[in-house]
Amino acid sequence: MASLHYLPPVKPSAVALGTLFTHTTNLAVMAPLFGESYQKAMNADSKQEWIKSKEAAKTATLWGSNVIGSGAQTYAIAALLTQTGVLTYKGAAYVGALIFAATSVPTVVSQLFQERRPAEYIAIRATAGLIETVGLSVFLTWWGIRPAHDLLR
Template identity: 70%
Template sequence: MSSYTLEYLPPVKPSAIALGTVFNQAANLAVLTPIFGETYRRAQHADSKEEFIKSKEAASAAALYGSTLVGSGIQTYAVAAVLNHCGILSYKGAAYVGGLIFAATSVPLLVTQIFQERRPAEMVAVKAAVGLVDTVGLAVFLTYWGTRPAHDLLR
């Protein structure tokens, strides 16, 4: 029986994961602001801080923020790993790879929202813009910062 190892996961500079996660969170904040804004207004109207902390709104806001934080970290690692594996060093190459990731992850959902669900064009456009920032923008940012750990650069 073989043991499971992490040797197949490409190494990525930890600071790239941290800063990429912050970058992703900032991009997603544009979409999540209305949700947190409503939660903040409810907190102001609650009788006490303890009452709000125990409320369903506070729990769902905390869960939403925590899950997006974890998701952003995983997405950042994945994009950085793809960039490392492909040997991308230029912004043009990063934008191309980010565009491919966008096409693979976001375009099918956007097409479904336009043609099947018939969502408003403005909503789909905002989701597309956030998706582009999350993929193309993230890939270019990670290329700027650098994704390879120092020990990989010495080889």
């Protein structure tokens, strides 16, 4: 059975702020979906009617899963930065770029050649992916990711 002591310690405030950073980036990409849901809520006869609707459940699920995913992504990137000993912005940008290459580039290539998505869509998704990886890595390095007790060693 795995033990939690194998997970690298990360400053809780870095995880909280990184989650907010990533969640905000994701919301910017998903804004059209939330805007559509907001319009349906405004057009509903009552707030209670909308709250009971499928759109409300879908929006709440999407929002909640986005927060959880943002938190997991933030911890994972912070843990990688900690384990690799990255202390500079340049190093953080390199690690973020490697994460982007491993997680987003295959999707971009697939969307470009196999799915034949519009270039604007691919550019927006790629930009969001860069912000979520490279931007988050640099942000976490700026904020500091090591807990105080690790700095004393």
